[in-house]
Amino acid sequence: MLAIPDPHVRGGVELRPLESCDAEALFLAIDANRAYLRRWLPWLDQTRSPSDVRAFIEQNVDARRDDRALQLGICVDGGLRGAIGIHLVDWNNRSTSIGYWLDASLRGQGIMTACCSHVVAHLFDKLDLHRIVIRCAVENHRSRAIPERLGFVQEGVLRDAEWLYDHFVNLATYSRLRTD
Template identity: 40%
Template sequence: MLPFQVNDSIQLKLIQYQDRDELYSLIDENRVILREWLLWVDKRQSPEDLDTVIEMWTRNYEERNGFDAGIWLNQELVGMLGLHYIDWKNKATSIGYFLSESSQGKGIITTSIQKLSTYLFNELKLNRIMIQCAENNLKSRAIPEKIGFINEGTSRQAQWLYDHYENIVTYSLLSRDWQEEVST
């Protein structure tokens, strides 16, 4: 499935070893804004720190267990979109994402998730997609809300983030909801 052409300017591609330094630079240049919401940022202090995760991402993709893809905008790496573990029995998965500060507000993630959702529901025949966001991360929460994901509720103090707990909001989209949304 990867690479996945979202539109003329956006492409999702599996992160591979040759992308390591570019990915590290993206993380490092956006460290302050990413660290506000993502626990793994401090674990990435050099390009070499990405070697084991890139190996895991490759293995997951080969085993049809999701993917971690770079988001390229006009051939420039601007973020990542992850399709987490796929529960094939229940036909469910979840999506995570981040974007460089300079690329935010342009509809890149929204457009990517919309196109990917159509693929997941129509081609992979999944039934449920979830997105979880920190309650106070309003930019991240705006994405599933704009696409039509349903807010299922808030898990109180569900994630320890460096020095405090964050409430986590869970959104979901069902195949039948997507079919109704696309046909209207």
């Protein structure tokens, strides 16, 4: 089973694996941020109810059990307010990618940067990975600032790499190596 990072990120901020019982709270956080998140994330239209979120969580529980992926809830002052995912781990090449989102009302407080830094350290130090990738929509400047602050290197831009409801978006691709 994929190792879980230490839950404590900083005062009032914790990470924990998502479980089926989180479906309602996570759906409420998604729904409250739907318009904001829809600008950047392609899965909002398929997330219409707590049962949709529950199915996603259950798929990821299986992926964690099989050492393939891990979805963590971001808890701020005890409330589930976002998520950070360790996507499919390529154990042969010791690499993975991460993705994240956070309640819009919490922007600008360094919460997501702290969570990403925490997860990156875990992936390098505890899972002995060599390479981590973050992809962000080119126009999503707030999201792109996170890998830039954490010392990731922009490798390039993937043109029309993601279908976002009615149009393609370019994705900036960042990577960080254990040796960086």
